[in-house]
Amino acid sequence: MTTTRVELDEPKCVASGQCVLAAPEVFDQRDDDGVAVLLEEYPGEELLHDARAAEAVCPAAAIRLVER
Amino acid sequence: MSEALPRPADDAAEELPEYPLPRSARCPLAPAPAVRELRARHPVTKVRIWNGSTPWLVTRHADQRALLPDPRVSDDDLDPGFPHVNAHRAMIAPVTPRLITNTDAPEHTRLRRTVNGPFLVKRIERMRAPVQRIVDDLIDTMLAGPRPVDLLTAFALPVPSLVIAELLGVPYEDHDFFQRSSSLVLDGAAAPEEARRVSGELAAYLDDLIKRKTDDPGEDVLSEMAGRVRDGEMSHTEAVHMGVAMLIAGHETTATMIGLGTLALFEHPDQLALLRETDDPKLIANAVDELLRYLTIVQTGVRRVAKEDIEIGSVVVRKGEGIVFDLHAANWDPEAFPEAERLDLTRPARTHQAFGHGPHQCLGQNLARLELQVAYGTLYRRIPTLRAAAPIEDLSFDRTGTTYGVHSLPVTW
Ligand code: HEM
Ligand code: HEM
Numbered sequence: 269m270t271t272t273r274v275e276l277d278e279p280k281c282v283a284s285g286q287c288v289l290a291a292p293e294v295f296d297q298r299d300d301d302g303v304a305v306l307l308e309e310y311p312g313e314e315l316l317h318d319a320r321a322a323e324a325v326c327p328a329a330a331i332r333l334v335e336r
Numbered sequence: 337m338s339e340a341l342p343r344p345a346d347d348a349a350e351e352l353p354e355y356p357l358p359r360s361a362r363c364p365l366a367p368a369p370a371v372r373e374l375r376a377r378h379p380v381t382k383v384r385i386w387n388g389s390t391p392w393l394v395t396r397h398a399d400q401r402a403l404l405p406d407p408r409v410s411d412d413d414l415d416p417g418f419p420h421v422n423a424h425r426a427m428i429a430p431v432t433p434r435l436i437t438n439t440d441a442p443e444h445t446r447l448r449r450t451v452n453g454p455f456l457v458k459r460i461e462r463m464r465a466p467v468q469r470i471v472d473d474l475i476d477t478m479l480a481g482p483r484p485v486d487l488l489t490a491f492a493l494p495v496p497s498l499v500i501a502e503l504l505g506v507p508y509e510d511h512d513f514f515q516r517s518s519s520l521v522l523d524g525a526a527a528p529e530e531a532r533r534v535s536g537e538l539a540a541y542l543d544d545l546i547k548r549k550t551d552d553p554g555e556d557v558l559s560e561m562a563g564r565v566r567d568g569e570m571s572h573t574e575a576v577h578m579g580v581a582m583l584i585a586g587h588e589t590t591a592t593m594i595g596l597g598t599l600a601l602f603e604h605p606d607q608l609a610l611l612r613e614t615d616d617p618k619l620i621a622n623a624v625d626e627l628l629r630y631l632t633i634v635q636t637g638v639r640r641v642a643k644e645d646i647e648i649g650s651v652v653v654r655k656g657e658g659i660v661f662d663l664h665a666a667n668w669d670p671e672a673f674p675e676a677e678r679l680d681l682t683r684p685a686r687t688h689q690a691f692g693h694g695p696h697q698c699l700g701q702n703l704a705r706l707e708l709q710v711a712y713g714t715l716y717r718r719i720p721t722l723r724a725a726a727p728i729e730d731l732s733f734d735r736t737g738t739t740y741g742v743h744s745l746p747v748t749w
């Protein structure tokens with residue numbers, strides 16, 4: 269079985285919060301500047317769909333899902 | 337002002353399509369028919385714009401997604417190759433301070449992080465109750481008043497105006513001034529001198545308001561910026577210009593979406609019925625994204641310049657060349673949205689580019705979505721017989737401003 273790891277390229281993040289809307293259990297936003305925070309580096313089966321949606325909507329190409 | 341002068345045209349340039357492309361003579365709102373052809377056959381191609389310069393036009397969804405976040409694609413509107421939207425924008429660029437709207441990373445990142453606090457998802461969600469109250473009050477007033485009524489003046493314009501005022505902390509009594517000023521500054525047909533004078537008035541007003549908030553802060557965006565100015569994180573001038581930018585960027589856009597969205601729903605009664613009969617927040621949220629996609633009110637305004645040579649498909653965009661992103665073309669790209677010309681409130685629409693893409697993607701998008709969710713989610717449910725009060729053929733449409741909208745929309749019930 270493969271596991272999927274979420275990579276967040278923090279310097280690219282423009283703090284749009286689109287990942288939080290798409291996958292609230294995988295991402296949060298720092299209160300002071302809005303930069304994304306990864307809550308689940310290895311989202312399980314049930315969160316994968318949301319995590320993929322976050323990758324798709326991130327305007328800054330800061331999120332990548334990697335299969336291992 | 338060298339960027340406003342035509343470049344020497346070479347022979348090939350003589351035959352380039354003029355951009356924006358001509359619209360269908362019959363439908364005031366359908367995307368320009370020629371876009372379809374370009375997207376299919378020449379997805380990255382040169383066009384000629386108002387000042388005679390010949391930037392690239394990018395029409396495919398996938399190409400826009402690849403290029404807009406690319407660090408070689410710049411928002412530096414002082415670059416001689418930057419393809420300005422109109423003469424007014426070209427004229428004010430050299431006298432506009434560097435803001436989130438005209439800088440690149442890392443400066444853009446720094447500036448944007450200083451202003452996005454109020455737009456965080458969690459903080460916007462807290463505005464849901466105040467927005468609901470604003471929308472309900474306006475509908476109460478409408479229902480108590482005469483019919484027919486212009487939906488734009490009675491509802492679509494006041495909603496964002498009141499919401500932004502609440503967000504920024506602008507006193508209510510100054511709303512008339514704001515509504516008039518921001519409309520004029522956005523109007524591409526306005527005389528450049530007039531637009532410049534009114535922007536100056538707006539800036540002077542905000543300048544003063546931010547000073548007052550430094551001494552007497554509230555729970556609003558201007559107070560937050562005043563705090564950052566005091567702490568040396570941003571300059572007073574940056575704060576003033578950001579205030580003006582938010583006001584202008586958030587007012588007419590949202591109003592246009594409420595007006596045109598309602599018109600589009602009148603034209604699609606089955607889709608209107610879906611919204612009227614639901615209180616499912618997921619369906620309402622999806623409907624908002626689909627209407628944003630379908631209407632794409634910022635159609636031709638996203639402009640950039642290449643800071644390096646960039647290969648895209650079979651062409652090379654050279655350093656110093658301008659790039660125009662037609663968001664409507666991308667949002668109607670059948671490869672991204674099958675049957676794109678169909679309004680379907682239940683389709684997956686979330687990857688639309690009506691708010692742009694890349695680091696400059698709309699700062700206010702979460703607020704705009706909230707306003708539209710509450711507006712569409714409430715208006716048709718509370719006034720189930722809402723309908724157009726004049727033949728649609730008689731409406732007049734705005735073809736000049738930054739956004740593309742309808743001037744007035746008489747409704748009755
Ligand atoms: C339905 C309503 C709206 C639409 C369709 C819309 C559309 C857009 C688009 C397409 C851009 C990208 C421009 C570019 O890449 O060059 C943008 C940027 C921006 N929008 Fe919006 N907008 C809306 C509402 C708002 C609201 C409510 C606010 C603020 C209260 C706002 C503030 C901004 C700002 C400040 C930027 C510049 C961001 C940057 O350059 O980093 N917008 N908007
Ligand atoms: C939100 C409102 C509207 C949207 C999104 C919209 C969109 C469209 C689209 C996508 C087409 C097909 C264009 C094509 O095949 O190239 C079309 C055709 C047409 N529309 Fe609209 N429309 C709207 C409102 C209106 C209004 C208000 C009028 C009347 C003044 C109108 C009159 C027409 C006519 C006559 C055609 C047929 C055009 C032709 O076949 O050449 N539409 N519209």
Ligand code: SF4
Nearest residue numbers: 281282284285287326
């Ligand atoms: S969607 Fe992308 S840019 Fe926006 S907060 Fe998340 S990681 Fe950052």
